[in-house]
Structure formats: C-alpha cells, structure tokens
Amino acid sequence: MRVLYLNLRRLKEGLLLLAGVTFIGGLVILGLLKEPCASPTSTSSSPIIYRVRTEEKLVALTFDISWGTETPPKVLDLLRKENVKCTFFLSGPWVKKYPELARRIAEDGHEIASHGHRHINLSPLPPEEIKAEISRAHEAIKEVTGKTPKLIRTPNGDYNAKVLKVAKEMGYTLIQWDVDSLDWKNPGVNTIITRVLKNVRPGSIVLLHASDTCQQTHLALPTIIQGLKEKGYRMVTVSELLQHGPGVAE
Structure with a gap:
C-alpha cells in the first residue's frame, strides 16, 4: 500500500x-x-568591432588625429555648435606635442581613445613591440588628458590575430568602421558627404579624420550632421553606442 x-x-x-x-x-x-x-540589450562583442547591431537610429562619428593643429579646432568648433559628442582616436606623439588641443577634446565631452604611438602598421611587429607601441600612446593620453583609453584604432586600421591578442591582454577593444568617408584622400566635399549619408545604417561607426592633411572634413561636417538628423539619427560616442547592442565584426 x-x-x-x-x-x-x-x-x-x-x-x-x-x-x-x-x-x-x-x-x-x-x-x-x-x-x-x-535579451536584446546584450553587449557581448566581437574582439574587433566594425559596427553595433541595433535597430535604433544611432551612429558614432569617429575622428583619427595624428598630425597638425589647424583642422582639429575647426572640427571641434562645429561639434560644439551642433552639441554632438564623438570619439577621437589620438596618437601618442600628437597628444604630447599639442597637449592643449588634446585636453580641449576631453573638456568638450568627447570620448578619448587611442590611435597608437607611431603611425605604422602593427601586424609585422613582434608582440613585445606591439605592446610597447600601445603602452607609449596609453601613457601619453592618460598623462595629458587625465582619461584612461579603453578603445583603440590601430594606425591604418591594420591588425592581425597577434595585435588583437596583445590589445585584449592590455584591456583594449579594437574599433574599426563600417562607413569610410575617405576624407583622407580629399576627394571633394560632396563626395565625403555622399559616402557617409548613403552608407550609414543603425549602429554604424563612421571613419573621419581631423588631421591637417584632411582639408575637406570640416567643410563636409555641417551637412553630414544635418543630413543624419534629417534621417532621424542621433550621434553618440562609440562606448555609448555599445550600450545599445553587441559590437560585430563585418
């Protein structure tokens, strides 16, 4: 029973x-x-990020700076006027040579990231030299701006598995782009505008430059910003963009 x-x-x-x-x-x-x-808010990411997977109309404008003092203030003035925050990838020697400009970028509320030290490809270097290049830029940026960068865009966008491994061990995430303005070629203001506005999508990371060799970027920037706003986009930093979805490598 x-x-x-x-x-x-x-x-x-x-x-x-x-x-x-x-x-x-x-x-x-x-x-x-x-x-x-x-969960749609997962932020697990690829070790290298070209864009962010999101349906929200968000876009990150990013600027690399390695040379000069004429173009950066023009870009910063425009961004301040439009109240747009971006991510700046700064090279170590430029930060040391022009500390006032580097500090202004930080004081204006933009995100500070690393563009490495010497503007050379890192992939051919042995791991210890890759680490030295990243470390020198890291210390320069931290000393001058008071910010500790966590994102890096390697010079020329060059990387391989070795570079990824070293960067990750140093606490960095590699950031690339899915929209290339080609402003470094100075192809014409309208060409820069068209390339950005035609190719942008939710979660895009746009590659721009604020070095003096890029003489048309600041001329194209007002129309780019206005065009993005008309399309319903909100411009944010890369780190803020990553809060809205996972970073993907594609």
Missing part, C-alpha cells in the same frame, strides 16, 4: 512539474516572458 501511495505521489508531482514547464513555455511563445539568453 505504501509503495502505491509513493508512486501516486511521484506521478502527481511529475504532472505538476510538467504543467509548470508547459505554462512557462506558453508565456515565452506569447512573448509575455523572455528567455534570459534572448
């Missing part, structure tokens, strides 16, 4: 468990309860 009672009890518990699982599964199907792994 006792054996029969225990078997009936186990059957009852099993039926209750099955009913519970079925009920929860039904909620998931109906969209009333989301599975933990289905």
Whole structure:
C-alpha cells in the first residue's frame, strides 16, 4: 500500500512539474516572458568591432588625429555648435606635442581613445613591440588628458590575430568602421558627404579624420550632421553606442 501511495505521489508531482514547464513555455511563445539568453540589450562583442547591431537610429562619428593643429579646432568648433559628442582616436606623439588641443577634446565631452604611438602598421611587429607601441600612446593620453583609453584604432586600421591578442591582454577593444568617408584622400566635399549619408545604417561607426592633411572634413561636417538628423539619427560616442547592442565584426 505504501509503495502505491509513493508512486501516486511521484506521478502527481511529475504532472505538476510538467504543467509548470508547459505554462512557462506558453508565456515565452506569447512573448509575455523572455528567455534570459534572448535579451536584446546584450553587449557581448566581437574582439574587433566594425559596427553595433541595433535597430535604433544611432551612429558614432569617429575622428583619427595624428598630425597638425589647424583642422582639429575647426572640427571641434562645429561639434560644439551642433552639441554632438564623438570619439577621437589620438596618437601618442600628437597628444604630447599639442597637449592643449588634446585636453580641449576631453573638456568638450568627447570620448578619448587611442590611435597608437607611431603611425605604422602593427601586424609585422613582434608582440613585445606591439605592446610597447600601445603602452607609449596609453601613457601619453592618460598623462595629458587625465582619461584612461579603453578603445583603440590601430594606425591604418591594420591588425592581425597577434595585435588583437596583445590589445585584449592590455584591456583594449579594437574599433574599426563600417562607413569610410575617405576624407583622407580629399576627394571633394560632396563626395565625403555622399559616402557617409548613403552608407550609414543603425549602429554604424563612421571613419573621419581631423588631421591637417584632411582639408575637406570640416567643410563636409555641417551637412553630414544635418543630413543624419534629417534621417532621424542621433550621434553618440562609440562606448555609448555599445550600450545599445553587441559590437560585430563585418
């Protein structure tokens, strides 16, 4: 009799468990309860990021600076006027040579990131030299701006598995782009504008430059900003963009 009672009890518990699982599964199907792994706000990212996967109309304008003092103030004045915050990738020697400009970028509320030290490709170097190049820029940026960079865009966008490994070990995330303005070629103001506005999509990272060799960027920037606003985009820093979805390498 006792054996029969225990078997009936186990059957009852099993039926209750099955009913519970079925009920929860039904909620998931109906969209009333989301599975933990289905969170749309997950920020797990690729070790190198070209854009962010999001449906929100967000875009990050990014500027590399390695040379000169004429173009950066023009770009900064425009960004201040439009109240747009961007991410600046700064090279170590430029920061040391022009500390006032580097500090102004930080004081204006822009995100400070690293563009390495010497403007050379890192992939041919041995790991210890890659680390030295990144470290020299890191210390210069931190000393001058008071900011500790966590993002890096390697010179010329050059990288390989070795560079990725060293950067990751140093606490850096490599940032590339999915929209290239080609402003470094000085192809014409309208060409720069068209390349950005035609190719941008939600989660895009746009490559621009604020070095003196790029003489058309500041002329194209007002129309780019206005065009993005008309398309319904909000311009944010790379780190803010990464809060809205995972970074992807594509």
